[in-house]
Amino acid sequence: MSYTKREVLEVIKMTEVEHFDVRTVTMGITLLDCADEDPKAAARKVYEKLTRYGASLPGTVSEVADSLGIRVANRRLAVTPVSLIATRPEPRSYVTIAKEIDRAAGEMGFDYVGGFSALVESGFTRADEALIAAIPETLTVTSRMCSSLNVGTTRVGLNMDAVLKTAALIKETAFMTRERGSIGCAKFVVFTNAVDNNPFIAGAFHGVGNPEVMINVGLSGPGVVLDAIRQRGPCDLRELSEVIKKASYKVTRVGEIVGREVAKRLGIPFGIVDISLAPTPELGDSVGEVLMAMGIERPGAPGTTAALALLTDAVKKGGTMATSAVGGLSGAFIPVSEDGAMISAAHEGILTLEKLEAMTAVCSVGLDMVAVPGDTPEDILAGFLADELSIGIINAKTTAVRVIPVHGKKAGEIVSFGGLLGDAPVQELKLFSPSGFVSRGGQVPPPITSLRN
Amino acid sequence: MNRRQMALEVASILVNHISPAPSQSVLEKVAAELILLAEKELSAGDRPSSQRLAVLTVLGKNHPGIVHAFSEILAEQNVDIVDINQTILHGNFAMIMIVDPSGAKVDFPSLKSLLKERGGREEVGVFLQYEDLMRELNRI
Numbered sequence: 001m002s003y004t005k006r007e008v009l010e011v012i013k014m015t016e017v018e019h020f021d022v023r024t025v026t027m028g029i030t031l032l033d034c035a036d037e038d039p040k041a042a043a044r045k046v047y048e049k050l051t052r053y054g055a056s057l058p059g060t061v062s063e064v065a066d067s068l069g070i071r072v073a074n075r076r077l078a079v080t081p082v083s084l085i086a087t088r089p090e091p092r093s094y095v096t097i098a099k100e101i102d103r104a105a106g107e108m109g110f111d112y113v114g115g116f117s118a119l120v121e122s123g124f125t126r127a128d129e130a131l132i133a134a135i136p137e138t139l140t141v142t143s144r145m146c147s148s149l150n151v152g153t154t155r156v157g158l159n160m161d162a163v164l165k166t167a168a169l170i171k172e173t174a175f176m177t178r179e180r181g182s183i184g185c186a187k188f189v190v191f192t193n194a195v196d197n198n199p200f201i202a203g204a205f206h207g208v209g210n211p212e213v214m215i216n217v218g219l220s221g222p223g224v225v226l227d228a229i230r231q232r233g234p235c236d237l238r239e240l241s242e243v244i245k246k247a248s249y250k251v252t253r254v255g256e257i258v259g260r261e262v263a264k265r266l267g268i269p270f271g272i273v274d275i276s277l278a279p280t281p282e283l284g285d286s287v288g289e290v291l292m293a294m295g296i297e298r299p300g301a302p303g304t305t306a307a308l309a310l311l312t313d314a315v316k317k318g319g320t321m322a323t324s325a326v327g328g329l330s331g332a333f334i335p336v337s338e339d340g341a342m343i344s345a346a347h348e349g350i351l352t353l354e355k356l357e358a359m360t361a362v363c364s365v366g367l368d369m370v371a372v373p374g375d376t377p378e379d380i381l382a383g384f385l386a387d388e389l390s391i392g393i394i395n396a397k398t399t400a401v402r403v404i405p406v407h408g409k410k411a412g413e414i415v416s417f418g419g420l421l422g423d424a425p426v427q428e429l430k431l432f433s434p435s436g437f438v439s440r441g442g443q444v445p446p447p448i449t450s451l452r453n
Numbered sequence: 454m455n456r457r458q459m460a461l462e463v464a465s466i467l468v469n470h471i472s473p474a475p476s477q478s479v480l481e482k483v484a485a486e487l488i489l490l491a492e493k494e495l496s497a498g499d500r501p502s503s504q505r506l507a508v509l510t511v512l513g514k515n516h517p518g519i520v521h522a523f524s525e526i527l528a529e530q531n532v533d534i535v536d537i538n539q540t541i542l543h544g545n546f547a548m549i550m551i552v553d554p555s556g557a558k559v560d561f562p563s564l565k566s567l568l569k570e571r572g573g574r575e576e577v578g579v580f581l582q583y584e585d586l587m588r589e590l591n592r593i
Contacts, residue, residue: 003584007591009510066561066565068586261585
C-alpha cells in the first residue's frame with residue numbers, strides 16, 4: 001500500500017471533521033488597459049475583460065476541489081485599484097465603473113470583488129479624490145464591490161488628511177446603509193502598508209506590479225490547528241509551537257496544491273498563498289478558541305497577546321515550508337464579528353478595543369469587523385484609525401481597520417450581518433477628543449526605521 | 454529500455470533522416486536535450502493523467518457485502534483496483550482502496566457520485582479523491 005491507513009484517515013479527518021477548507025481562491029485581473037476618456041466606455045471594457053477572464057474560475061475551482069476531496073469556501077476577484085483606470089476624474093465615473101464590476105461579478109456568481117481602491121499614502125491625484133468621494137455611494141448601490149484605501153506606508157509616513165477623509169466616508173457609508181446595520185462599512189477597509197496580492201476581501205486589490213492575471217489563495221484552518229493542540233494535550237511552549245507548525249504545514253500545503261492546479265487548468269500564473277488563519281463564525285473554526293486551547297481562559301485576558309504572538313509565528317514557520325510563495329497578509333486575522341469566541345468575549349467586555357489594538361502590535365493585521373456606536377464623532381473615529389495605522393507604520397507591517405459605526409446602536413448592543421460576516425457586538429470607544437491633533441492635517445513623517453538603504 | 458537509451462533511440466531515428474549523418478557527439482547532445490525535456494515532463498506533481506491514482510475510503514459499521522458493493526461499481530465502470538487494505542476494529546469497518554480511474558467509463562465526478570450513492574444505501578461514509586493530498590501532506 002502506497003499510503004498507510006493512518007495517513008489516509010488523517011487527511012479524511014482534516015477535511016471532514018476539522019472544518020478545513022480553503023477560504024478563497026482569488027483571481028487578480030489588471031484593468032489598466034480599460035482606460036477611456038468616456039467613463040461608460042471604460043466601464044464597458046471593464047465588464048468585457050472581467051467576464052472574459054473570470055467566467056471559468058468558479059467552475060474550475062469546484063472541479064479541482066471536488067477531485068481533491070476538499071472544500072473551497074469562496075471564489076473572488078481582485079482588480080487594479082479603480083482610481084488607476086484613467087477616465088474622467090469625477091465621482092460618477094467611478095460609480096459607473098463599480099456598477100459594471102458588480103454586474104459582471106453577479107452574472108458570474110462571485111459574491112465579492114475587491115479593488116474599488118486608491119493608494120494615497122503621500123497625497124491625492126484628482127482621480128483619487130473623485131474615487132474617495134464616490135465610495136459611500138458605491139458601497140450603497142452595489143452589493144459585491146469592496147473598497148479600500150492605503151493611507152500610509154513605513155516609507156512615506158501617514159497621510160493624516162486621508163485619515164480624516166476616511167473617517168468621514170465611513171460615517172457617511174454607515175448612514176447611507178443604515179437600513180441594513182450600516183453594512184456598507186463591512187465592505188471597506190483602510191490600510192497602511194497594504195499588500196498588492198492579498199486574496200482576502202474586503203482589502204484585496206491587484207497591484208500594478210502584478211501580471212495581467214494571476215491566482216492567489218487564502219487559507220482557513222483554525223479548526224485544524226485547534227484539533228492538533230487539543231490532541232497534543234499538556235506540553236511546554238516549544239513543543240506547542242512545533243504542534244502548530246506541523247498543522248500549519250498541512251493547511252498551507254493544501255492551499256498550494258489547489259492554487260497550482262487551478263492556475264494550471266486555467267493557464268495563468270499562480271501567485272501566492274496567504275498563510276493567515278482566517279476564522280469563520282462556525283463552531284470550532286475560531287482563532288479565539290485556539291487561544292483558549294493554548295491556555296488563555298478567554299480571548300482578551302492578560303496573556304492573550306503573548307499567546308497570539310507564539311501562534312502566528314508558528315503558523316508562519318510551518319506555512320513557509322509548504323508553499324513556493326508566501327504573500328498577502330500572512331498574519332493573524334481577528335475579525336471580531338466572524339469569530340465565535342471573539343464575539344462572546346467582546347460582548348462580555350473581556351476583549352476590549354484597546355486589547356485588540358495591542359494584539360495588532362505583534363502579529364494581527366488590524367482591527368477587523370469591529371462595531372462602534374453610530375454616534376461616534378468623526379474626530380474620535382479619525383483618532384481611532386490613526387492609532388491603529390501608526391502601529392503598522394512604526395512596525396513596518398500591514399495594519400488595517402474595518403470599523404462599522406452602526407447607525408442607531410449604542411455600546412453593548414449587537415448587530416447581525418448574517419453569513420460569513422457574523423454578529424458584531426457594539427464596543428465602547430472613549431469619548432475624549434483627539435481633534436486638536438488629527439485636525440492639524442498634513443503628513444506624519446516616516447519613522448527613522450524607513451531609512452533602510 | 455531506460456530513459457537514456459530511449460532518448461538515444463529517438464535521436465538516432467531523427468538523425469537517420471538527415472544527411473550527411475551527424476557525428477556521435479552531435480547524437481549525444483541531441484539525446485541529452487531529449488532526456489532533459491522528458492525529465493521536465495515527468496517531474497514530480499506533474500505526472501501524466503493516466504498515472505494519476507485516486508484513493509477510495511469507506512468508513513462505517515461492518516456488514517456482509519460492503520467490499521463487494523464497491524468493487525462491483527468499480528468493475529462496472531472499468532476502474533482498476535491497484536491496492537486494497539481493509540480492517541475491522543470493534544465492529545467498525547475501514548477500507549482504503551488505491552484505484553486507477555484513468556480508464557473509467559465515466560468522468561471523475563460521476564464516479565464519485567455513483568460510489569457516494571451506493572455508500573448511502575450501505576449506510577457507510579464514502580470518500581473518493583485524487584491521491585495528491587495523501588502524497589503531499591504526509592511526505593516531504
